[in-house]
Amino acid sequence: MPGRGFGALAGIRVLDLTAVLMGPFCTQILADHGAEVIKVESPEGDTTRQLPVSRAPGLGAMFYNLNRGKRGLALDLKRSEARAALLRLAESADVFIHAMRSDAIARLGLTYADIAAVNPRIVYANVYGFSRRGPYAKGPAYDDTIQAMSGMAALQGRMLGAPSYSATLVADKVSGLTALYAVLMALLHRARTGEGQEIEVAMFETMANFVLTDHINGALFDPPEGEPVYSRAASPNRRPYRTSDGWVAALIYTDKHWRAFLDVAGQPAWAKDPRFATLKDRAKVIDEVYARIGETLVTRSTAEWLDAFARAEIPAAPVNETSALLRDPHLEAVGFFTAQETPLGTVRFPGMPAWFSRTPGQITNPAPALGADGRAVLAEGGFTEAEIDALRASGALVLPEAS
Known part of the structure; x- marks a missing residue:
């Protein structure tokens, strides 16, 4: 050696x-x-x-x-x-x-x-x-x-x-x-x-x-503009979404993602709600945003959502066990x-x-x-x-x- x-x-x-x-x-x-x-x-x-x-x-x-x-x-x-x-x-x-x-x-x-x-x-x-x-x-x-x-x-x-x-x-x-x-x-x-x-x-x-790289948030300022928590990352509803037959990870984050999601989910009425109009608006009510997405995703299968998200260019992925890494085609x-x-x-x-x-x-x-x-x-x-x-x-x- x-x-x-x-x-x-x-x-x-x-x-x-x-x-x-x-x-x-x-x-x-x-x-x-x-x-x-x-x-x-x-x-x-x-x-x-x-x-x-x-x-x-x-x-x-x-x-x-x-x-x-x-x-x-x-x-x-x-x-x-x-x-x-x-x-x-x-x-x-x-x-x-x-x-x-x-x-x-x-x-x-x-x-x-x-x-x-x-x-x-x-x-x-x-x-x-x-x-x-x-x-x-x-x-x-x-x-x-x-x-x-x-x-x-x-x-x-x-x-x-x-x-x-x-x-x-x-x-x-x-x-x-x-x-x-x-x-x-x-x-x-x-x-x-x-x-x-x-x-x-x-x-x-x-x-x-x-931890504080993202969670310093409003506490960066003196006096503070809020607690040191990035609310989106710590939301209790930020987790993989249940589907009709399993789970899926999806990040419906930017305004482009949001508009695409409303189309594939068949929820055009949400586009008229001013609370959801922009990323900044949605960040203020992030728990409700996640909850509504969760209520929608449970209506279809994992495969259906992954296909729909792929076509809409919304970031999404299956929820793998660690054992799946051992046979992952990309890693192979x-x-x-x-x-x-x-x-x-x-x-x-x-x-x-x-x-x-x-x-x-x-x-x-x-x-x-x-x-x-x-x-x-x-x-x-x-x-x-x-x-x-x-x-x-x-x-x-x-x-x-x-x-």
Whole structure:
């Protein structure tokens, strides 16, 4: 894997001390685009190794996907020998990324100051729940709690009648993407100036920004012109519409969409109601608009509405289960899934959403077993066989039994 010659990030080396989802999602994308990502785990390993479903101990499906393309190194960083080994590896790294709270990383002696002392060109990324500059700095953070604190769960409650979490781990993934672009911007700055730097990505601040991008609404102004809620997005009637035999998603939004809908729905009288005349007017009574559309759509089948909406150029789609993605004709046509023969048998990895004409990414190996590449990574970092054996004997380095 060293010197991987594909992707926009070929030649970039990453020391990845993250676990669970936020950080590993960021570094998965780095690996998919050619970076050499060394996943540094404790002797116990990333907790997602144990999540079902799994075909082998320590290689759960989520872990196997999130950590694809990475190399495995297991160190007990509470031991001074392991810390010293990691600092030696950091000398030739481009990125150091961790997901520990500031007091925990300080106890290990692996702060930005510690890493920059051996490599001032390093891009050092802190990714965790709350900025260390605020009063929540030492608080625990998980996707559910961050959805709650950021207002997202309450916004869902406006639609569903009680606060609710998204059915996907949106706070972790949005924060992981934020960490990704932060790292890439810091690497761009280094390419231009030669300067490394420290960056911080906090889940709470990330999700506050994410939620308020649209929901800041009237609270943007001082004094406020209304509450920080985008009413259309949070309407309890904004949901897939029931049809006579199922469900359909339709966005009857612009004035053009509205006029076309009145034609296909056979509701010309609505065009005379001044409350519905323009998008601005309809936004003021959005709940009634959604309710009336819902009462109309239940009169025909899903197929009938999809056909009518297609002819009228109204955005509409079927309501798929996630299983439908596995056989979606569009995803099949663009080669979205990558099938691979692995030690666990055939696996099918979800693909990369970005396409590059000159530097395409690539899904390489699946996630490593705990510490699987430790001997090779250290040897490439200049460690002798005797030094590696001594690290293992001390308990600082964990290697697979056969190594």
